[in-house]
Amino acid sequence: MTSPAGNIPKADPGLFDYWPYDSRPKISWPGGARVALWIAPNIEFYEYAPPPNPQRKPWPRPLPDVLGYATRDYGNRVGHQRMMRVMDKYGLRGSVSLSAATLIHHPEVIELAAARDWEFFSHGIYNTRYTYGLSEAQEREMIEESMALIHHHTGQHCDGYLAPALSHSESTIDLFAEAGGAYTCDLFHDDQPTPAHTRSGKRFVSVPYSLELNDTITYVVNKVEPRRYGQMIKDAFDRLYAEGEHSGTVMCVPLHAYQVSHPHRIRAFEDAMDYICGHAGVWKATGREIARHYLQHSYDDALASIAAVAKEDPA
Amino acid sequence: MNMDHNYLEYPHRRHGMDHDRYAWSMLADRAPVSWPQGRSLALWLNVSLEHFPLDARGEGFKAPGNMTMPYPDLRHYTLRDYGNRVGIFRVLDALKKHDLQASLAVNGELAIRYPALLRRLHATGFEMLGHGWNMDSVHYGGLDPVRECDWIERSLTALAPYASKPIRGWLSPARSQSQDTPELLRSAGLDWCADWVNDELPYAFATRQGELSMMPLSLELEDRFIVGDNLHAESDYADQVIDACDFLLDEARRTDHGRMLALNIHPWVMGQPHRIKHLERVFDHFAAHSEAIWNAAPSEILSAANHAGPMA
Numbered sequence: 242m243t244s245p246a247g248n249i250p251k252a253d254p255g256l257f258d259y260w261p262y263d264s265r266p267k268i269s270w271p272g273g274a275r276v277a278l279w280i281a282p283n284i285e286f287y288e289y290a291p292p293p294n295p296q297r298k299p300w301p302r303p304l305p306d307v308l309g310y311a312t313r314d315y316g317n318r319v320g321h322q323r324m325m326r327v328m329d330k331y332g333l334r335g336s337v338s339l340s341a342a343t344l345i346h347h348p349e350v351i352e353l354a355a356a357r358d359w360e361f362f363s364h365g366i367y368n369t370r371y372t373y374g375l376s377e378a379q380e381r382e383m384i385e386e387s388m389a390l391i392h393h394h395t396g397q398h399c400d401g402y403l404a405p406a407l408s409h410s411e412s413t414i415d416l417f418a419e420a421g422g423a424y425t426c427d428l429f430h431d432d433q434p435t436p437a438h439t440r441s442g443k444r445f446v447s448v449p450y451s452l453e454l455n456d457t458i459t460y461v462v463n464k465v466e467p468r469r470y471g472q473m474i475k476d477a478f479d480r481l482y483a484e485g486e487h488s489g490t491v492m493c494v495p496l497h498a499y500q501v502s503h504p505h506r507i508r509a510f511e512d513a514m515d516y517i518c519g520h521a522g523v524w525k526a527t528g529r530e531i532a533r534h535y536l537q538h539s540y541d542d543a544l545a546s547i548a549a550v551a552k553e554d555p556a
Numbered sequence: 557m558n559m560d561h562n563y564l565e566y567p568h569r570r571h572g573m574d575h576d577r578y579a580w581s582m583l584a585d586r587a588p589v590s591w592p593q594g595r596s597l598a599l600w601l602n603v604s605l606e607h608f609p610l611d612a613r614g615e616g617f618k619a620p621g622n623m624t625m626p627y628p629d630l631r632h633y634t635l636r637d638y639g640n641r642v643g644i645f646r647v648l649d650a651l652k653k654h655d656l657q658a659s660l661a662v663n664g665e666l667a668i669r670y671p672a673l674l675r676r677l678h679a680t681g682f683e684m685l686g687h688g689w690n691m692d693s694v695h696y697g698g699l700d701p702v703r704e705c706d707w708i709e710r711s712l713t714a715l716a717p718y719a720s721k722p723i724r725g726w727l728s729p730a731r732s733q734s735q736d737t738p739e740l741l742r743s744a745g746l747d748w749c750a751d752w753v754n755d756e757l758p759y760a761f762a763t764r765q766g767e768l769s770m771m772p773l774s775l776e777l778e779d780r781f782i783v784g785d786n787l788h789a790e791s792d793y794a795d796q797v798i799d800a801c802d803f804l805l806d807e808a809r810r811t812d813h814g815r816m817l818a819l820n821i822h823p824w825v826m827g828q829p830h831r832i833k834h835l836e837r838v839f840d841h842f843a844a845h846s847e848a849i850w851n852a853a854p855s856e857i858l859s860a861a862n863h864a865g866p867m868a
Contacts (some may be wrong), residue, residue: 505801
């Protein structure tokens with residue numbers, strides 16, 4: 242339960258309205274593309290001795306959890322450059338979901354990403370510091386510090402947010418919007434961007450970040466075979482590409498170098514990118530580019546369409 | 557209840573690592589390693605021989621593969637012991653048939669329980685590694701260093717009569733360490749350890765007793781992980797190892813940097829009659845690329861890597 246003390250948990254987060262897929266205005270991507278493809282490498286830092294959080298144990302084993310720590314550290318020592326090589330080959334820029342502390346621990350990795358004109362967005366400070374149990378003021382401080390670190394070290398305004406280790410509070414999206422964010426990756430309810438409600442009423446958008454194609458979810462949680470993961474990415478693309486003929490869709494492949502870049506797995510990712518990038522009509526975008534395009538060209542139509550759907554209901 | 561403010565303080569946020577065990581570096585940026593005869597890929601095969609006591613206490617935590625049923629868990633006890641009775645001989649035959657060598661990581665208690673097994677392991681001439689006392693003696697954070705020191709010394713003493721050469725390397729049960737394990741291994745006279753899976757080449761690892769080398773032994777490519785935890789098909793295990801081998805060969809050639817494939821094998825997993833042919837298919841693949849693969853004992857691989865220059 243992540244509700245503030247004394248509050249009753251909600252049955253619905255209240256972040257978006259029901260909006261059926263069959264009744265939406267057409268999304269037109271730049272150049273008439275069918276699919277906006279974005280790759281979201283998570284560049285993360287997991288701590289050797291994180292402080293305890295009563296709601297979630299950072300490591301399953303007693304500290305030091307050498308196996309858990311080393312498994313993640315592999316991504317930073319070995320993985321990033323393998324993933325980057327594949328992305329370079331297909332002209333794909335990353336939208337980095339960044340543990341902001343990595344800017345300080347491993348600036349060498351950040352330089353590699355910055356040199357490729359990748360986007361950086363916030364994924365908290367460390368992936369072993371959770372939102373659970375933070376007061377609203379503490380969560381705001383954490384979010385604002387991560388955004389400030391990104392700006393200080395990369396010069397980029399942080400436009401997107403994915404809560405650290407997907408740990409949320411009821412206020413997460415509100416706080417990020419108020420801090421100047423434009424889009425969230427924390428909602429998995431759609432294959433197209435959608436407006437998201439925030440208490441400030443700002444124009445704010447949810448950009449699809451597929452949990453189903455997230456390498457850590459597929460490899461660690463769902464225990465999928467590497468070649469099957471590659472096939473899943475291709476299958477998802479085929480469907481989103483076909484539907485994108487009528488209205489633009491979004492395909493996100495979230496990655497972790499400590500998973501996808503293992504020698505027995507990287508080829509499956511490369512094969513999938515080779516397949517996808519062999520198609521015309523794929524907009525190789527970043528999260529920020531998708532959010533901005535949507536806010537500029539589709540957001541108002543979306544609000545009107547959502548309101549029209551609500552009117553279908555009897556009063 | 558809200559978190560204390562120190563939950564948002566970061567005393568170890570600094571350049572490099574948040575501990576002092578090793579220096580931060582990226583594999584791709586290091587000085588190239590080259591292997592003997594210009595080979596691209598060093599192949600380290602390790603066979604882990606393990607004893608899972610029936611009366612598992614799970615102190616610290618239960619190592620994977622342990623007893624899970626109410627006592628007496630004859631199901632898991634016997635399936636694990638199968639590896640020491642039957643499975644190991646299938647694995648040794650497969651190695652011999654393909655002219656491959658492996659290291660043998662052996663729980664110390666096995667030397668007391670099954671001297672006949674240890675005599676047969678000794679006869680292979682393979683390098684022997686310490687592998688803890690048994691699979692219910694994990695080295696976990698908070699373990700009393702006096703007890704841990706005793707486990708390490710007892711393990712090495714028990715294996716010593718069966719090792720062809722003095723034991724230099726160590727693999728902790730479940731790759732788990734206490735806060736003191738690296739110091740205790742160094743104090744016991746060991747040169748290297750395989751527990752940290754954060755790299756694909758050996759690197760220097762600091763202890764208060766002097767430097768240890770870390771020889772990462774891949775977890776994600778091992779049989780127990782792929783077949784046992786992930787429940788992938790045996791044939792898929794073979795595909796994954798072969799894909800890894802091909803990728804590393806290609807990366808080594810492309811970059812002119814030697815690479816290492818470190819494969820851990822459990823006779824209680826791959827020694828089963830329905831699985832052994834898939835391990836043999838992996839070995840066939842290694843044999844088919846023998847011109848580019850240097851299959852060696854881990855201590856030899858470590859020496860060759862050291863020879864290439866200071867490690868990261």
